[in-house]
Amino acid sequence: MESITILWIIFIVLSTGLFLFDLSLSKRAKEVTQKESILLSAFWVLVSMGFGLIIYYFLGSVKMIEFYTGYIIEYTLSMDNMFVFLLIFTYFSIPKKYQPKILTWGIIGAIVLRLIFIFAGVELLLAFHWLFYVFGGILILSALKMAFQKEGEIHPEKNPMIKLLGKFVPISSEVNTSKFFIKKDNVKYATPLFAALIVIETSDLIFAVDSIPAVLAVSTDKFIVYTSNVFAIVGLRSLYFFLSSLLEYFRFLKIGISIILFFVGVKMIIADFYHISPIVSLIVIIGIISSSILLSIVIKEKPKTLKQ
DSSP, X not given: OOHHHHHHHHHHHHHHHHHHHHHHHHTSOOXXXXXXXXXHHHHHHHHHHHHHHHHHHHHOHHHHHHXXXXXXXXXXXXXXXXXXXXXXXXXXXXXXXXXXXXXXXXXXXXXXXXXXXXXXXXXXXXXXXXXXHHHHHHHHHXXXXXXXXXXXXXXXXXXXXXXXXXXXXXXXXXXXXXXXXXXXXXXXXXXXXXXXXXXXXXXXXXXXXXXXXXXXXXXXXXXXXXXXXXXXXXXXXXXXXXXXXXXXXXXXXXXXXXXXXXXXXXXXXXXXXXXXXXXXXXXXXXXXXXXXXXHHHHSOOOOOOOOO
């Protein structure tokens, strides 16, 4: 049996087993504490690092570094996405004890969508080399937009999927339930939980425009790109609750992420003229994200003064 076949089997068994375990945790309507989120986040990171070592055993150090780099890029981009999810939950007034369930089902949808996008993206890049320049340009534009845009409110009610949902089933205002659908007077209603799930899924489609080209800049190996994405995505539930409890420590995270996107976009565009090795990319990305978090801790935000 070929090494890549064995790796696919290991990945499918391991990721399915662990995700079913994570899914069982989300069935309990319970708020995730900061301690639990830290432990779960650390657990998922350790599992991902361990899988990288398995890749090293079967495919060598270069593929392992590509996996780690892709994983860190996706995980880093996901941090910014988590703040968007926080705004979505706030908008729909979703109690914290029900948020894990929404995130878990959102992750399932993301895994399926990423499978389609990644395999299609790799085939397109292999067939049309000029798309490297297009994807690189998308990343650079995304980086500039992220760096200079002002923080604003989100408007889920303008989401086309929410408008479409409302045409088929009325949306209830009932938030004290763990169900996605309820019945009132023999009429079926979608709950705010389901509405929030729809907005999160459509938001992930937008996020994928940035994250997938970014990982494809590191590797066009379908196995490396997809597995690094999945291992980053499955840890998002615990990452969300960890980050939501430490918002004040990540003031410069958005700037760090925009710099990473810019770096990866440039790397993609100049690949034909100058090759940046995977290990250099990994070191640069770790350095940028570490610096942004460190600066967020060291440089305190100035207190706002009241106008006279």
